[in-house]
Amino acid sequence: MLELLPETARIETGELTLGGLRASELANRHGTPLLVYCERTIRAQVDAYREAAPGALVVYGTKAFANVALLRLLAEEGVGADVSTLGELAFARAAGIPGERIVFHGNNKSEEELLAAAEAGALVVLDSPGEADAAATAGVRRVLMRLTPGVEAVTHRSIQTAHEESKFGLAPDAAELEVERARELGLEVEGLHVHVGSQLGRVDESLLALERALAFADRLHWTPRILDLGGGLGVRHNREEELPSVAEFVGPLVERAPEGVSLILEPGRSLVGRAGVTLYRIGSVKESGGITYAAIDGGMSDNPRPQLYGARYEALLANRAGELPSGVYRIAGKHCESGDVLIEAAELPEPRRGDLLAVPATGAYTLALGSTYNGVPRPAVVLVADGETRLIRARETVDDLLRFERS
Numbered sequence: 001m002l003e004l005l006p007e008t009a010r011i012e013t014g015e016l017t018l019g020g021l022r023a024s025e026l027a028n029r030h031g032t033p034l035l036v037y038c039e040r041t042i043r044a045q046v047d048a049y050r051e052a053a054p055g056a057l058v059v060y061g062t063k064a065f066a067n068v069a070l071l072r073l074l075a076e077e078g079v080g081a082d083v084s085t086l087g088e089l090a091f092a093r094a095a096g097i098p099g100e101r102i103v104f105h106g107n108n109k110s111e112e113e114l115l116a117a118a119e120a121g122a123l124v125v126l127d128s129p130g131e132a133d134a135a136a137t138a139g140v141r142r143v144l145m146r147l148t149p150g151v152e153a154v155t156h157r158s159i160q161t162a163h164e165e166s167k168f169g170l171a172p173d174a175a176e177l178e179v180e181r182a183r184e185l186g187l188e189v190e191g192l193h194v195h196v197g198s199q200l201g202r203v204d205e206s207l208l209a210l211e212r213a214l215a216f217a218d219r220l221h222w223t224p225r226i227l228d229l230g231g232g233l234g235v236r237h238n239r240e241e242e243l244p245s246v247a248e249f250v251g252p253l254v255e256r257a258p259e260g261v262s263l264i265l266e267p268g269r270s271l272v273g274r275a276g277v278t279l280y281r282i283g284s285v286k287e288s289g290g291i292t293y294a295a296i297d298g299g300m301s302d303n304p305r306p307q308l309y310g311a312r313y314e315a316l317l318a319n320r321a322g323e324l325p326s327g328v329y330r331i332a333g334k335h336c337e338s339g340d341v342l343i344e345a346a347e348l349p350e351p352r353r354g355d356l357l358a359v360p361a362t363g364a365y366t367l368a369l370g371s372t373y374n375g376v377p378r379p380a381v382v383l384v385a386d387g388e389t390r391l392i393r394a395r396e397t398v399d400d401l402l403r404f405e406r407s
């Protein structure tokens with residue numbers, strides 16, 4: 001299981017430690033559910049990108065988890081931000097990320113968003129017919145054109161983004177017209193953008209998208225200054241999933257990119273996914289129709305990936321990490337839905353009320369997609385390193401939820 005956990009995860013005297021801190025200590029100090037990020041794992045992932053693609057601009061796919069402290073940590077490493085809304089832009093700005101390291105996406109940017117992107121000096125990615133006009137009016141200077149390369153990624157349908165029917169980008173004919181229009185308007189068309197999808201397990205489709213982008217540029221007799229190849233590299237959530245390393249995924253793309261072209265890479269999941277571990281407290285344990293349920297104090301409100309994408313997680317009992325599994329247990333959330341199951345079949349020592357359940361690889365698209373369903377406030381988030389913990393998102397309270405109510 002350690003291979004799914006952050007780099008600093010250890011089992012010491014029968015207990016899971018993260019960043020040199022015992023899981024039980026983290027849970028006691030900050031409460032549960034608790035999302036714990038390992039700083040060293042995030043920095044190591046950035047290093048891996050830097051080594052695989054020296055000279056490329058790496059921008060974090062902010063939607064994987066928008067958090068000012070994480071964005072600031074990434075900014076220290078020279079990483080920028082890929083944003084697609086006013087909110088994500090505000091997070092990036094709050095983290096001190098300069099405009100030249102911000103890429104602004106979106107299939108339906110508002111006027112207000114284009115104005116904010118222009119004001120920040122962000123690179124704006126054109127995505128629809130007529131957007132060049134709107135961008136120029138808003139005062140945007142530098143743009144990329146997002147191409148729909150007609151490539152079908154091997155991943156969940158909801159996170160494929162480059163197939164012919166995609167809502168993102170423009171197919172070559174329409175993209176050509178939009179590039180021409182952007183040039184007429186005096187915008188600097190710096191290059192092209194493609195993004196194939198997310199949780200990708202191989203580079204083939206991304207390479208094909210790169211080929212198609214190059215073919216498109218050829219057709220326009222154009223040498224783009226920038227090629228933005230998007231993000232997409234997956235993260236292992238269970239031991240059956242096999243995924244390429246950053247070097248294996250990025251290497252072939254770097255090799256194929258023409259000389260003199262600057263690359264932008266937009267990893268989200270692969271920067272923060274493995275760094276995150278969620279700690280839950282186990283409550284009720286019961287048998288029903290031959291299945292033993294262990295219920296946790298969170299669920300689909302802090303991690304809806306099982307429901308959205310059929311994600312399969314593994315888990316361990318953090319406070320009894322030295323014990324061997326004794327059976328298979330279904331990990332249920334606390335929400336009023338039978339579908340609120342985090343893990344269908346977790347191999348664990350017999351769980352008891354009060355045990356701590358640790359779920360690896362929950363750093364990306366978990367809390368980011370979270371809700372306050374059932375009136376459940378969202379969990380706290382901490383960053384750990386060298387035996388120190390830092391709260392980077394406060395636990396929401398019921399009062400926070402009531403703040404929006406009017407009667």
Ligand SMILES: *Cc1c(COP(=O)(O)O)cnc(C)c1O
Nearest residue numbers: 061195198231232266267268269
């Ligand atoms: C979501 C997204 C990313 C990040 O994708 P990951 O799979 O998290 O790496 C990058 N670029 C664009 C345009 C995206 O929509």
